[in-house]
């Protein structure tokens with residue numbers, strides 16, 4: 768896979784670009800998957816300030832941590848908090864019920880949302896994306912998978928699968944910071960990491976210079 772790479776001078780510039788892309792691709796509504804984690808939160812805050820047809824937007828996280836429903840590190844709390852009070856529909860994972868129960872509850876919900884219009888993903892320093900970690904089995908017909916023993920805390924998670932994340936027109940990896948340099952180089956170099964298995968008509972990488980220095 769040969770992603771389209773767009774590099775920006777600063778994390779702020781990259782966040783502004785992601786916010787503009789979200790606003791453009793979802794201006795008339797649509798169904799999108801948003802990465803969890805900290806990197807994209809600034810972009811979500813900027814996007815939340817834009818006037819689009821929010822009542823026609825449906826969102827869900829790429830994955831969720833199996834923590835109590837009100838835990839601040841739940842993506843289903845941090846993502847809506849970043850976007851702010853807009854009238855979109857947000858599909859939460861019942862991750863407080865554990866990986867298997869959350870996965871089986873969300874399978875029909877995800878089936879009803881496919882195909883997505885846009886999937887935004889992050890990249891972990893070990894090359895994971897969503898809660899799909901290197902060395903863990905990826906091939907499944909399921910749309911939502913339970914995750915145990917995740918190397919990134921917490922160990923119990925639930926994640927959209929490669930199959931679900933590939934059912935979209937556009938996948939955008941949003942990667943900033945020097946800490947991601949090694950993983951991004953491995954991904955772009957074609958190493959067999961989970962992002963290599965996520966195939967869509969368009970795959971982009973939006974990053975800053977710290978994550979991808981000028982070659």
Ligand SMILES: O=C(O)[C@H](O)[C@@H](O)[C@H](O)[C@H](O)COP(=O)(O)O
Nearest residue numbers: 803804805806889890891896897
């Ligand atoms: O729930 C999660 O942890 C995310 O979905 C995960 O895949 C994240 O995108 C990467 O780990 C990068 O996380 P940061 O953006 O916090 O570096």
